[in-house]
Amino acid sequence: xxxxxxxxxxxxxxxxxxxxxxxxxxxxxxxxxxxxxxxxxxxxxxxxxxxxxxxxxxxxxxxxxxxxxxxxxxxxxxxxxxxxxxxxxxxxxxxxxxxxxxxxxxxxxxxxxxxxxxxxxxxxxxxxxxxxxxxxxxxxxxxxxxxxxxxxxxxxxxxxxxxxxxxxxxxxxxxxxxxxxxxxxxxxxxxxxxxxxxxxxxxxxxxxxxxxxxxxxxxxxxxxxxxxxxxxxxxxxxxxxxxxxxxxxxxxxxxxxxxxxxxxxxxxxxxxxxxxxxxxxxxxxxxxxxxxxxxxxxxxxxxxxxxxxxxxxxxxxxxxxxxxxxxxxxxxxxx
Numbered sequence: 001x002x003x004x005x006x007x008x009x010x011x012x013x014x015x016x017x018x019x020x021x022x023x024x025x026x027x028x029x030x031x032x033x034x035x036x037x038x039x040x041x042x043x044x045x046x047x048x049x050x051x052x053x054x055x056x057x058x059x060x061x062x063x064x065x066x067x068x069x070x071x072x073x074x075x076x077x078x079x080x081x082x083x084x085x086x087x088x089x090x091x092x093x094x095x096x097x098x099x100x101x102x103x104x105x106x107x108x109x110x111x112x113x114x115x116x117x118x119x120x121x122x123x124x125x126x127x128x129x130x131x132x133x134x135x136x137x138x139x140x141x142x143x144x145x146x147x148x149x150x151x152x153x154x155x156x157x158x159x160x161x162x163x164x165x166x167x168x169x170x171x172x173x174x175x176x177x178x179x180x181x182x183x184x185x186x187x188x189x190x191x192x193x194x195x196x197x198x199x200x201x202x203x204x205x206x207x208x209x210x211x212x213x214x215x216x217x218x219x220x221x222x223x224x225x226x227x228x229x230x231x232x233x234x235x236x237x238x239x240x241x242x243x244x245x246x247x248x249x250x251x252x253x254x255x256x257x258x259x260x261x262x263x264x265x266x267x268x269x270x271x272x273x274x275x276x277x278x279x280x281x282x283x284x285x286x287x288x289x290x291x292x293x294x295x296x297x298x299x300x301x302x303x304x305x306x307x308x309x310x311x312x313x314x315x316x317x318x319x320x321x322x323x324x325x326x327x328x329x330x331x332x333x334x335x
Contacts (some may be wrong), residue, residue: 005272005311006059009038011072011084012048018307019044021081025067025303027278030150030157031143032300033094035087036068042080047138054086054316058274058303060311065274067303069163072270089120090159093143098134106168107149110134111157114142115165129250132243137303152201152239154254156297158278166279170257172320174283174295178270185312186269189292194263197235200227201251203242224248227233264319266296272311276301281320295320 005021009016016038025036034054040046048054049072056068070088096118102110107129114136115122127150146165150157150277155167166304180185180254201225222236224245230236237255242248268284276282280298287293305311 003061003271004059005307006058006064006303007038007306007307008055008059008064009055010055010088011046012052012054014046014048014248016040016044018112020305020307023056023305024113024307025301027067027301028158029278029299030090030159031094031141033087033143034068034070034159035073035085035091038084038086040082040084042077042082044300046075046082048322048327050074054084056086058272058305060272060274061249061311063273063275066161067274068161068294088159088163089115089118090143091271091280092118093146093165094184095263096142097138097140098142098145099138101133102131102136105134106130107153108136110136111146111149111165111167114146118142118326120159121164123160123162123166125167126169127155127167129153130247132240134241137161151258152242152251154278156249156299161277166168168279170261170297171281174281174320176276176280177283177285178268179285180288183270183273183301184268185271186267186289187291187334188267190265191292192263194260198228198232199232199252199255199259200224200236201242201255202227203240203244203248203251204240205243206245209243209272216304223274224252227252228248234259236240244261251291254313259277261318261320264292264321266292266294266317267315269312269314271313272303272314274303276313277316281314282317292319300302321331 007020019040021039023038028036057066075086108125108127146240150167159165160166205223228234282296284293297320298317300316308332
């Protein structure tokens with residue numbers, strides 16, 4: 001099946017459509033960095049410089065979508081080609097190591113503050129973990145702090161195609177589908193048996209809420225107090241900023257949900273699909289027997305485009321159901 005494929009590359013004040021020889025766009029959850037490399041002939045009139053605005057759109061059939069909005073990070077010239085590297089706010093989050101303390105703010109409000117520190121607008125933020133205080137220390141980048149806060153809140157963290165920090169709740173309902181035999185070129189599934197202990201997020205407190213007067217009072221009792229003792233079947237993960245039983249319990253549920261989703265993973269190559277988004281929930285229809293159709297939470301996307309050759313989209317995902325199957329089957333996927 002063949003359909004028209006196109007590139008719209010806006011660099012500074014100039015637009016390049018038919019000039020691009022090849023393009024690779026790589027998208028991932030935080031703390032990963034979204035980036036793209038576009039290669040053009042050296043004879044193309046080109047005046048854009050690092051730091052100028054950039055936007056990349058892709059066309060596949062009747063669908064045209066923006067897949068990356070950001071700035072030019074680097075320009076490389078050779079005798080035969082010009083290679084332009086573009087990235088978005090995820091690169092700014094990666095480069096920033098803020099030092100601040102937030103009191104009386106939930107995880108979503110802290111995510112908005114982290115975005116504001118790098119001049120990044122925010123999109124949908126569902127994270128609302130109750131925190132009395134959170135120290136943004138410089139051992140982590142802003143992107144790593146954002147990923148941690150979203151993870152403990154049961155959310156995904158990524159920078160969207162519109163260059164907005166987003167942290168939506170994880171969904172188990174499919175919102176898009178690809179058909180095996182029509183859209184899918186390669187498809188492999190890995191299902192692992194659970195062989196690691198459950199996880200408990202252990203805080204220190206306790207207090208009834210993050211805004212309670214005693215929320216920062218130290219105690220010698222673990223939080224939550226009913227946590228199963230650590231051992232062969234339980235691993236404690238300390239997070240001193242968890243100060244209420246509900247926050248510790250919610251964070252523990254989020255960690256175990258993440259571990260369960262990671263037991264089932266999928267990777268697929270399909271015809272170029274610019275509509276596929278990070279955090280979307282994907283199902284594979286008409287999957288062959290023995291290959292799970294999902295649903296899969298999309299955690300990574302690569303668009304490879306050659307207007308005069310083969311173009312494809314590669315996606316990686318984890319189970320949207322919260323747990324893997326008890327066997328080990330399918331192809332081996334990179335972690």
